[in-house]
Each structure stands twice: as C-alpha cells, then as structure tokens.
Amino acid sequence: MLTEVENTYMKLIAAMSGGVDSAVAAARASEAGHQVIGVHLALSKNPKKYRSGARGCCTIEDSHDARRAADVIGIPFYIWDMSDEFHENVVENFLSEYAAGNTPNPCLRCNEKIKFAAVLDRAKAMGFDGVVTGHYAQTKDVDGQRLLYRAIDSGKDQSYVLAVLNQEQLNGAHFPLGDTTKDNIRLEAKSRGLSVALKPDSHDICFVPSGDNAGWLRERLGSQVGDIVDEDGNKLGEHNGAYTFTIGQRRGLALSIPEKSGEPRYVLKVEPVNNRVIVGVKADLAIHEVSGLSPIWCGPRPSGENSGFIQVRAHGSAHSCKYFLDESGPLPELKAIVDQPIYGLATGQAMVIYDGDRVVGSATISGTK
C-alpha cells in the first residue's frame, strides 16, 4: 500500500479515467502527502466516436468527471493524448490477434503497453516517481523486491490484468485501493465529496462503442461466410467470420443439426486461415495442460516444479496446478498441469500463475492439451 511501503514523499501521476476508483486512488495518494498530478488519458482521436454514455473510459463526459474529481481533491489535472499509442498497441493488436484466431485481452495489453509503459515512461522522463491507478490489487516490498498480490475484495480483484507488469513497471506502480472493498470505496468517494461516487463501473471493451464485439470485428476484418464443422469435418452450419468465435463459446452457433447425444455444442477450435469453426461437446473442451510464451515474472523467477494456481480469465476461477518453466524448446514456455480439467480455453488469453494470493507471473497461452 502506498502509505505503508513508502517512507518518503513522491511525485506521482494519477491516471484518472473519470470513474470512482481512480478518483479515490488519486485522493488517497494526495492525502498521504505525495505530490500528485491527475492525468486523463485520451485514448481516441475522436472521443465522441467511442462511447456515448459515461460508462467507458473514452468520452468527453469522462474527462470532465476526472477533471472535476481532481478539482475536488485539489490537484492539478491534465489530459494526455495517448491515442496513437493506444491505437497501435491495443486496438491494432486486438484486431490482428483475432484475425489470427486468438482471443486477446485488451485491458491487459493496455496496462502493459500504455498505463505502465507509455504513461510511466513519460512520467519518469518528466521527473515523476511513478503512476497511481485505481486498480484493485496490492503490492508489498519483500527483501527489496516489489511483489504483486490479489486485492482483498475478491469480487473486484484485478491482479490478473496486472500480471503482465515486469519488476521495473511494478516498481513504478501504485495501487492504493487493494486493501479496501469496492463498496467501501464508493462510501469513501461519497464522504470525500466526489460526484462520481455512484457512477456505474465501466465494462466491456472501451473502444467498442456498441458493446457488440463480433459486429465491431466484422466491420474491420470483413465478413466472409465459412463452415461450422464437427471434429470429423462434417458441415453443420455456416458463420460470417471465424474470428468472431472464441473457444468455449456456446451461444450464437445457430446449428440446425443436433448433436447425437443431445448435448449442447461448444466451439472447440477456430481456424482463421481456412475460415472454419470446429464444434463439439463439452468433454472435448477439457484441458489438462496449458503452455504459454513470453513469460513475465512479477516477483522472483520460479525454479523447478511448483504447486500453485492458474487463472485464465480476468474474473475467472483459480485452478490448482503444478507449474514450471520449460526451457527445452527454442523459446522458454511456462507450463501448468491442472489438477482438474479446465474447459474452453483460447490461445491468446493470458495464463496467470498464483502462489496463494501472490502473483508469480504470466504468459500468453500458445497451446493446450
């Protein structure tokens, strides 16, 4: 936590989305005596083009809410134009990953490339010590190393989307909300006179205005009719673009030929090259081993085989597993062997390994068995 870890006052940039969490985070940092400057990130070249309501993180309303919160807290406030960086690293990546048949997580990518890279780098260059955000996660300094932990509010814990931060990024990251529940943050916002106290949480993907991800992808990647087939290659139906499907998906298949057993069908595999979607029953989705590339360690690099937990979705369950780093191939791979099968896992998602509540590290899922 900000006040516990730091003995000296720091100069910090508070990333303020216009929501309640980042407003309280900035207020807490300022109240702790740090010199805080609020910054709202403009992530769209034309903010009106993103969300029209005040629920995402890209609207004029949101930048006004952030400015008002900064005024109430009594800190300077600026808007930083990060739209080029965001488009290149998050939006383009989102599109290319889907086009390649993967399922990327743009929030994770935004943390890795924007908030704790482009913003942190700019802040440091300008003489600041780090970046404060309203993420629900905790850090602790142990033996001179900063470690990342889950928030105490398990329903709001965001350590999964922060598990892409390396040591240097973690050293510059400050999460003042990790020791408090969301309900109490709202109460605190109210008592601080912040008008965003009751503002609804942001949800979905901030750069998809309608919330219709498949439609948004179709608009940009084109719509091409392809086959939906079973594992033996028998055609069961058609679709309008393989990339709009994700492994484990059940809804939206619209198949007229029922499965022999009467069980529901799920997407087992997406083949963007031949525009094919392969479906099957739930048992065929069972995964026992997960491999990931480009591992990032949020603490000490593990050695040998360890017991821990794997999480594969932002608010998914943690599954007990054995994990180890396999360096036998051309690229090091983080591998996890789960005690109980996981269902519906897509490549491109992040696998995050936990040791209890501590984040060990993460990797991008490249294969499953």
Added chain:
Amino acid sequence: MPQVYFDHASTTPISSVALESFIEQSKLVGNPSSLHSYGRLARKKVEESRESLANLIGCHSSEIIFTSSGTEANNLAIKGILWHRKREDPKRKLILISSFEHHAVLDPSLWLAESGQAEILMIDVNQDGYIDLEQMETVIKERHEEIALISVMHSNNEVGTIQPIKEISKLAETYKIPLHSDAVQSLGKVNLSFKELGLFAMTVSAHKVGGPVGVAALVLKKGVDITPLIHGGGQERDIRSGTINAAAIASFVSATSSAMRDMESNYQKIFALRAKLIATIQGQVSDVRLNSPLEGEILPGIANIEFPSTESDSMLLLFDAEGIACSTGSACSAGVQEASHVLLAMGRSQTQARSSLRFSLGISNTESEIEYLGACIRRVIDRARDAYRG
C-alpha cells in the same frame, strides 16, 4: 514557490478601478429597461458608460451593442451580417476571413458553411503572421458580388501580429462590402478607432483589458441593419436581447478608460519585458525559434516560441509545477491539446506547432518574474525533451 502569470492574452487581472466600479454598481438595484427611478438610475450609468466607450474607441454611442462575450459579438457579426446580406441579395453567400482567425470567428463561419448557408474562403497569412493583401484584393475583385462579409482580426491572439485593417477596409469600401474586425486583443494596448479604420463592425471585450468576464460589445456602423441572434426583449437596439448588465458594463468602461489613458507607457513597459523574456529564453535554450516577429506591427506582450523536440503539453505541466502559467494553441472539447491552427496557417509543421508555447505579458508582470523563468526554464525544457515522443 513564486506564482508567475504569463497568460494575460487568455484573461488579465481585473484592474482596481474596474473592480470598484463593478462593486459600486452592483450595490444598486434597478433594471436599466425599467421606467421607474431605480431603472432610470441604472440606465443612466449604462448610457454614460456607452458614451465613454464610444469616445475611447472612436465610434458613436448608438453604434455600441453590449453582449455577454466577445464570442457572442463575433457570432452576431458573422451570422447577423451574412443573413441580412443574403436576404438583400441571395448571391451574397461568401464569407472571407483570414486563415488564422480566433475560433470565435472561425467556428461560426465553418458552421455556416457546413450547414450550407455560406461558402467560406480563407485568405492566407505569411510566415510572419500577416495576411496576404494581394490575395485578398484578387478575391475581392473577382468575387465581390458574392461576398457577404469580410472578417479579419485586428491583432492575432496567439502571435500578436497587428493586421493591416485600414488597407483591407479600403478594398472593401470600393465594393461596399461590410468588414468586421475582431479587436479583442488590441483594445487598450494599441490605437484603435472604429471610425478611422473604416469598419462596418468591430468586436471588443472587457476581460482582456482589465474588466470583468461576461461583458463585451459589438460596434456596428450606424444606420445598418443585421439579423439578431438572440430574441426576447430587444434591449440593445433590437439587435441583442437580454437584461442589460449595468455593473459589468460600467466596470468594462472603467477598465478600458484606465488602460487607454496609460497605453503609451504600458506599451513601452510591457514591450521591454517581452524583449527581456525572449532574450532570457534564447540565452537558456539556444535552439528556440520565434513564431512572433521580434518587432514591427505587433502587440507589446505576446511572444510565441517554438522549443524544438518538446511537446507543448509536457512544457505546460512542467512550467505549472514551477508556478509559471503560460499557454498553448487550443484544446478540443475533451481537453486534448491540438496543434495551433494559427501556427499551421503561418506555415509551421504539425511538429513545430505542437512544440510551441505562448507567453503573454501584462502590466502586472515584473523583471524578477522573467528572471525566475530564466532560472527554471532549462530544467523544464530538459525534462520535456526527455519525455518527447517524437
């Protein structure tokens, strides 16, 4: 930490006489449009103020229409003149403006063009920030029958250059085309006479001259007619409606009177400070480039300077952290800094425009404040350069 205000062109502190005048008038009750004694007293103050202002800016008191802002006055001029002239002759739908007008002229003109009510033609400005008179003359000669109005600012708010309004007015007069000039930045700083300039309409505003925010005026040539923007009482000669703001008007005129009385000495003092500011900055950061001319036909206090390999929003934040207030071109409605259209019009690149800052000085600034800037600037620019994203 010292607090230094180098943003007088945005708004300048209210002068003591203007504040006194505002408070004094605010203590009185009475709507200037009321017929009873309270109203008459308020009306008397307003009309005395109108007459004083008319004397100060070389027009007849009946030519002054008080508005709530310079932006409103500019909108009234652009839209009101266009609509009226079009009604007289539907061919007249061309608005001629300079390419570096303030948004208060640019945006209503663009809106009229986008909504199909007008055609807009922008006359180039040169790299020093002066309008291309030859191009203006050519366009007027070729298309005078279509021109509804011409609007060229008296002085530019970002670089401080004073435009050759008298020459433009002669060209306009030849073809009887109405000429409007936004003189918001010039009032109280340089000679300004509505009559001598031969204008059809002129905008002036209180808060740039030491008066309160929320009051301005459109000076409109006697005997001419334009279409109102705001209806509902016709308090200002049926051209502008709304309760007349007696306290703000009295304060506006007190401020203008004070500024014009001391204009010569203020000009000398502020111009000398500007020269010191430029020399100080050049002394600390050797590769800066001036966007404003060093001397000539310029306002005394505006210095627009490019700091290569920086971004203006970084510099603003860092200067602000040192207690120094300056400014950059403009920001969109979401607050994102944009490259100044003024600098782009003057031929600067996007990169150059995004690396530029405006320092605007006023009578309250001192030499020691410039020395303080000199002590901070190297640190600010070094950090801004470290943060530069290219």
